[in-house]
Amino acid sequence: MMDQSQLKEIEARCIQEEQPFCTAACPIHVDVRAFMAALAKGDIRGARRLLDRAMPFPDIVGRVCDQPCYSFCKRGEIGDPLSTGRLERYCVVNSQTVLKLPRFPAKKGRVVIVGGGLSGMTAALDLARKGRNTTLMTGKACIGGTLLDFDEKLLPKKALLQAETILADYGVILQTATALPTQFIVSLASDYDAVYVDLDEIEPGRLPTAAGRPDPHTLALGPEGCFAGGGAFPDTAAFSVIKQVEDGRRAALSIERYLDKVSLTAQREMEGVRTTRMHTVTSGIAPVAEIVPADPDAGYSDDEARREAGRCIHCECLECVKQCVYLREFKEYPKTLLRKIYNNQAIVQGTRSANKMINSCSLCTQCTMICPHDFPVADICRTSRQEMVRDKHMPPSAHEFALEDMQFSLSDFCTLSRHQPGSSTSRYLFYPGCQLAGSAPETVKNTYAFLRQQLPDGVGLLLSCCGIPAHWAGQDGLFAKTMANFKIEHEKLGKPTVITACSSCLALFKEFAGEIETISLWEVLDGLQLPTDRAAARKPEQPLTIHDPCTARHQQVMRSCVRNICTRLGLDIVEHDYNGELTDCCGYGGLMQVANPPLGKKAARVKAERSEHAGLAYCAMCRDNLAASGSPVAHLLDYIFPGQKDGDPLLRNNPGFSGRHENRARLKEEMLAELWGEAAGPGPDHARIQLIISREVAELLDSRHILDDDIRKVIFHAKQTGKHLINPHNNHHLASYKPVRVTYWVEYEPAAQGNVIHNAYSHRMQLPEELS
Amino acid sequence: MSNFSFIEDTSWQCAGCRQPLQPTKVNVSYLNSVFNVELMTCPQCGMVLVPETLAMGKMLEVEQLLEDK
Numbered sequence: 001m002m003d004q005s006q007l008k009e010i011e012a013r014c015i016q017e018e019q020p021f022c023t024a025a026c027p028i029h030v031d032v033r034a035f036m037a038a039l040a041k042g043d044i045r046g047a048r049r050l051l052d053r054a055m056p057f058p059d060i061v062g063r064v065c066d067q068p069c070y071s072f073c074k075r076g077e078i079g080d081p082l083s084t085g086r087l088e089r090y091c092v093v094n095s096q097t098v099l100k101l102p103r104f105p106a107k108k109g110r111v112v113i114v115g116g117g118l119s120g121m122t123a124a125l126d127l128a129r130k131g132r133n134t135t136l137m138t139g140k141a142c143i144g145g146t147l148l149d150f151d152e153k154l155l156p157k158k159a160l161l162q163a164e165t166i167l168a169d170y171g172v173i174l175q176t177a178t179a180l181p182t183q184f185i186v187s188l189a190s191d192y193d194a195v196y197v198d199l200d201e202i203e204p205g206r207l208p209t210a211a212g213r214p215d216p217h218t219l220a221l222g223p224e225g226c227f228a229g230g231g232a233f234p235d236t237a238a239f240s241v242i243k244q245v246e247d248g249r250r251a252a253l254s255i256e257r258y259l260d261k262v263s264l265t266a267q268r269e270m271e272g273v274r275t276t277r278m279h280t281v282t283s284g285i286a287p288v289a290e291i292v293p294a295d296p297d298a299g300y301s302d303d304e305a306r307r308e309a310g311r312c313i314h315c316e317c318l319e320c321v322k323q324c325v326y327l328r329e330f331k332e333y334p335k336t337l338l339r340k341i342y343n344n345q346a347i348v349q350g351t352r353s354a355n356k357m358i359n360s361c362s363l364c365t366q367c368t369m370i371c372p373h374d375f376p377v378a379d380i381c382r383t384s385r386q387e388m389v390r391d392k393h394m395p396p397s398a399h400e401f402a403l404e405d406m407q408f409s410l411s412d413f414c415t416l417s418r419h420q421p422g423s424s425t426s427r428y429l430f431y432p433g434c435q436l437a438g439s440a441p442e443t444v445k446n447t448y449a450f451l452r453q454q455l456p457d458g459v460g461l462l463l464s465c466c467g468i469p470a471h472w473a474g475q476d477g478l479f480a481k482t483m484a485n486f487k488i489e490h491e492k493l494g495k496p497t498v499i500t501a502c503s504s505c506l507a508l509f510k511e512f513a514g515e516i517e518t519i520s521l522w523e524v525l526d527g528l529q530l531p532t533d534r535a536a537a538r539k540p541e542q543p544l545t546i547h548d549p550c551t552a553r554h555q556q557v558m559r560s561c562v563r564n565i566c567t568r569l570g571l572d573i574v575e576h577d578y579n580g581e582l583t584d585c586c587g588y589g590g591l592m593q594v595a596n597p598p599l600g601k602k603a604a605r606v607k608a609e610r611s612e613h614a615g616l617a618y619c620a621m622c623r624d625n626l627a628a629s630g631s632p633v634a635h636l637l638d639y640i641f642p643g644q645k646d647g648d649p650l651l652r653n654n655p656g657f658s659g660r661h662e663n664r665a666r667l668k669e670e671m672l673a674e675l676w677g678e679a680a681g682p683g684p685d686h687a688r689i690q691l692i693i694s695r696e697v698a699e700l701l702d703s704r705h706i707l708d709d710d711i712r713k714v715i716f717h718a719k720q721t722g723k724h725l726i727n728p729h730n731n732h733h734l735a736s737y738k739p740v741r742v743t744y745w746v747e748y749e750p751a752a753q754g755n756v757i758h759n760a761y762s763h764r765m766q767l768p769e770e771l772s
Numbered sequence: 773m774s775n776f777s778f779i780e781d782t783s784w785q786c787a788g789c790r791q792p793l794q795p796t797k798v799n800v801s802y803l804n805s806v807f808n809v810e811l812m813t814c815p816q817c818g819m820v821l822v823p824e825t826l827a828m829g830k831m832l833e834v835e836q837l838l839e840d841k
């Protein structure tokens with residue numbers, strides 16, 4: 001399990017929680033994004049609350065801030081930035097204080113602020129709020145410094161008087177009209193624990209030369225406990241309102257540290273204007289011109305303010321979430337997801353509520369491709385599954401169905417390993433993979449025939465499963481065993497070059513059996529003369545959109561061979577945006593559809609709906625899942641090797657779990673008989689039970705992960721033992737049987753042609769008779 | 773789930789014993805947890821009926837709860 005520092009390191013790669021550009025550029029980090037959202041809804045009080053939280057004296061600063069954030073606003077990339085300053089003014093003019101920040105209990109230390117400009121006012125307010133005994137002295141009759149020169153229309157004097165009241169409320173001792181000669185200022189340093197000089201009122205020249213220039217990060221002067229800031233920028237002499245606030249706040253924090261005797265310099269990067277790593281994509285967002293108030297003096301009307309705030313694009317990242325149906329479903333972005341997974345692993349006693357989430361990711365790595373910092377969600381989820389398996393916390397129901405299906409594909413009923421008929425060596429080995437064998441057994445035969453005819457020196461055949469379900473399920477032991485057996489079989493056949501029809505098998509062999517030479521079927525076919533005459537006969541009338549499988553994400557050669565083949569077949573192909581490296585998973589990846597069937601269905605629909613055209617897949621699972629989602633979709637092999645009896649390839653049914661299961665066994669049996677003249681071993685006894693299943697019931701069984709084979713076992717067991725229930729009214733039978741861990745119940749009606757299946761369901765709870 | 777009762781009138785009868793089913797207390801278990809529940813069973817051979825609503829409802833719920841423990 002990862003430790004805290006690894007967690008932090010990976011978490012930091014997701015920048016969704018970084019500040020938006022406006023907030024980072026704001027010296028006091030007003031939450032501009034939320035402010036805009038509130039104003040866009042017409043919630044002026046909500047907006048005011050955000051200003052009250054971040055700003056000292058919102059009635060002043062909100063009116064006259066010089067908005068340095070403006071030029072950083074992301075909307076500027078596609079037109080006019082947000083008029084944040086004007087909107088803040090609108091907000092404070094039209095509202096009263098909503099949030100009064102609390103005053104902390106009194107703490108030690110007496111502080112004097114010399115000069116009543118906005119930086120001095122801010123420092124005094126911040127320190128007083130923190131419970132420090134604070135005195136503010138000004139030579140003027142009223143506080144405000146340069147602000148006193150502002151036009152009454154821009155900043156009414158009463159806002160400054162109100163500020164005096166606020167300061168007094170927080171306990172600041174105000175001394176106005178106080179003579180402040182240099183000598184007096186110097187003497188204050190010994191009378192108080194800390195001094196802040198506001199350079200807006202006290203020109204730098206009046207400080208003793210020994211004081212030096214304030215340090216830019218801490219605003220500390222030479223002598224201990226003395227600080228200075230505010231006023232015009234020394235180089236340009238320009239005056240910035242928000243710079244006064246920034247300096248006052250920075251000085252107050254320095255003084256706090258000084259009084260608490262902690263480092264003045266450590267960890268202050270977060271203060272003031274910051275850089276942000278936020279990543280926001282603006283392509284596709286329409287530019288909207290700035291809303292200018294009809295009467296500039298009066299500022300925005302309610303409607304104008306709403307419209308201007310409504311231009312905010314709510315800067316955030318979520319680029320991966322926008323595309324990934326899984327992240328959307330669980331309402332997480334990778335950083336929060338990782339946190340939950342980490343906490344889930346840390347649970348010793350109690351409910352591991354993130355299990356389902358961990359098992360629902362398709363491990364497709366689309367997010368990692370999209371993320372500006374390659375956030376590795378798939379790695380995290382898969383590693384977490386491995387740990388759950390290792391620690392015996394993996395819920396048995398999550399993957400068992402898929403793993404049993406895999407074991408069946410690896411069993412004697414389905415596997416077949418042979419040299420080409422009449423040959424005792426193989427230069428090549430055709431490896432269709434369990435899913436193509438299950439989905440389109442006829443196509444496997446035709447493809448194999450073509451390869452035998454076209455390729456020299458023997459093409460062997462290996463019907464099996466690469467073991468990817470175990471890999472996805474975090475079952476390391478099972479996966480390693482499967483891979484080892486594959487290597488043994490491959491060696492027995494004389495180490496031929498493996499031709500894979502499935503991109504998952506290929507990706508897996510490349511990663512875990514790198515020493516074995518592998519090539520994708522598509523690359524092989526692209527190098528051969530294709531039987532185009534037959535394809536032409538079935539060519540679809542409409543253009544098709546290609547759907548790359550998620551395991552082809554990093555297999556550029558294969559993807560381009562597929563496109564070449566399409567061109568050579570004369571297929572009219574249209575590309576969509578989420579193909580190639582950005583392609584979606586169809587719902588099979590990572591066993592998503594097994595651990596979370598409704599989400600698997602959504603994933604298939606999302607993938608199919610990336611284009612309005614009918615689809616062309618070249619992964620058997622993509623083909624079947626997209627077909628199941630109701631989209632017309634063909635498999636590319638359907639156009640190269642059309643079967644004799646097949647109808648329109650675009651309308652071929654999804655065989656479902658059961659169909660694939662039985663196709664595999666039948667394929668072995670038939671190929672063995674047709675090509676090698678051998679009979680397969682006898683099937684299990686229950687295989688003789690005949691079933692009659694309507695389409696609706698078949699769909700129900702598929703969704704409940706109940707195979708026809710399971711049903712045969714139940715009925716066979718009932719016949720053997722005579723144990724079952726009966727409903728005398730309609731002669732329905734109800735029987736149950738537990739082949740391994742799941743108990744299946746089947747309601748059926750024996751008839752002359754077979755057993756009509758009415759219903760079936762299952763549970764994992766053990767009944768008394770099974771307890772022993 | 774303990775002390776829960778799933779007693780309902782049912783048309784199902786034990787085919788072997790030709791007996792109507794009767795409410796009986798039985799122990800069911802999953803992942804080291806045992807529950808005493810009342811189910812319809814054959815009074816003669818003890819064959820238990822798990823109706824669909826129970827299997828796909830309460831039982832499933834409890835199974836998943838236990839799996840996440």
Ligand code: SF4
Nearest residue numbers: 014015317318320371
């Ligand atoms: S793409 Fe996703 S993981 Fe990457 S930074 Fe953005 S929100 Fe975070």
Ligand code: SF4
Nearest residue numbers: 022073074312313315
């Ligand atoms: S668009 Fe909105 S959130 Fe983005 S930088 Fe501008 S004001 Fe901030």
Ligand code: SF4
Nearest residue numbers: 324361362364365367
């Ligand atoms: S399903 Fe794919 S895109 Fe979504 S989180 Fe998992 S790996 Fe990333």
Ligand SMILES: [Zn+2]
Nearest residue numbers: 786789814817
């Ligand atoms: Zn009985």
